[in-house]
Amino acid sequence: MTTTKPKRRRGLRITVAVAIVLVGLLVATDFVFAAIGEYQVSKKMRAELTLADDPSVTIHGFPFVLQAMRGDYEDIEVGASGIPIGTMRDLQVSAHLYDVKVPLSELVSGSAHSVVIDRVEGSVRISAADVNRAFNSTEVGQVLNISNLTIVPTPADTLVDPGAEPGAQAGEKPTPTPNQTTTGVKMAFFVNFAGKQVKVSMYGVLTLNGTTIQVQPTKLELADGVASLKLPEILQQQVTGALSKQLDLGKALPFTVTPTRVTVENNVFIVTGRATNVQLGSGRSGLG
Structure with a gap:
């Protein structure tokens, strides 16, 4: 009996160690696939929004692989800075895309043509420097x-x-x-x-x-x-x-988001809004 207990404990420790390694591998694999997905989404967003650089993209929710298999992503966060509109030169734009539907094959290949977004909540931040520049344009x-x-x-x-x-x-x-x-x-x-x-x-x-x-x-x-x-x-x-002065944001809020609120924080104006049932590739979601 004295030899059986140590063997059982050793076997249990081995099982736990193997489980930890497998979980770590699954998390790492999920992270890799999420990074690939974010890269493809970033390229798509750059083309869709006619940006000079790739925007930052974060696909929220875990596991990513399960979302990818369903072709339905809970929350994709997109951000871009240095957007020029009129006299303003450094607008910061961000958006949360909720319930994004895109087939896995199209996402991986970067050829997504049928992206449907249930709801978009977006915001644009106007810095004090841009406001100063707009005032001096008169x-x-x-x-x-x-x-x-x-x-x-x-x-x-x-x-x-x-x-x-x-x-x-x-x-x-x-x-x-x-x-x-x-x-x-x-x-x-x-x-x-x-x-x-x-x-x-x-x-x-x-x-x-x-x-x-x-x-x-x-x-x-x-x-x-x-x-x-x-x-x-x-x-x-x-x-x-x-x-x-009137500050015209034009299409600074992407994805056909309709501005609904203006707020003030230290050294920034913030305009927020939302849109529903957005389809990428419609030609109406870009900045400009």
């Missing part, structure tokens, strides 16, 4: 030479001076209606005025209308935050004119 923006622009979110109650009449500074009701297509924003930047660099704070409203973001300044002050230090009237007019 004639008055070039005169002011707006620089070092920073962006932060701000609540609606900071957008106007206490006691100010609605629309007194912007010509319209300044506070945004609480919904997903409007949001408050605060920007700080330098401008040239009377031969000096002046730092200005602008409070305003972003409004999403289709694929266009409208910037509406509602309050301007010197950037030291003292409310009594107002800008000279001529400078207020110039800054308001330069910042009352």
Whole structure:
């Protein structure tokens, strides 16, 4: 009996070791096949979206092989940066493609022609540098030479001076209606005025209308935050004119995604949207 127990323990250890090795091999194999699939999807996305470089692609869900055998992928994440649209040069675009149906043979060969996506959720990020560039694309923006622009979110109650009449500074009701297509924003930047660099704070409203973001300044002050230090009237007019800008995203959101929401984070505007029942190869999903 003393010799039987050690043999059983040794046999159990061998069985466990073999199982661990087999699981490791299966995971490694699944990883390799997933990498191949991601490479093929990346090439397809580059052609479909007319990108200069291959986008990043991550096929989520495990095991990949099981999804591949079904020809149905739970979630494929696609990302690309440095996308130029109009005066903007560095848009960051990302999308989650849910319930993607493509035959395994077409995926492996890279000849996928019948890709159907149940749902797409996409977003585009506009950096402060691109917003700064857009403001300086106007004639008055070039005169002011707006620089070092920073962006932060701000609540609606900071957008106007206490006691100010609605629309007194912007010509319209300044506070945004609480919904997903409007949001408050605060920007700080330098401008040239009377031969000096002046730092200005602008409070305003972003409004999403289709694929266009409208910037509406509602309050301007010197950037030291003292409310009594107002800008000279001529400078207020110039800054308001330069910042009352429409940023047209065109087709920055791919896969026929319809923009539905605009938000603000530190130094970035974010537009998000969704699309359903998308078929690649239709010629309507690219950027441009």
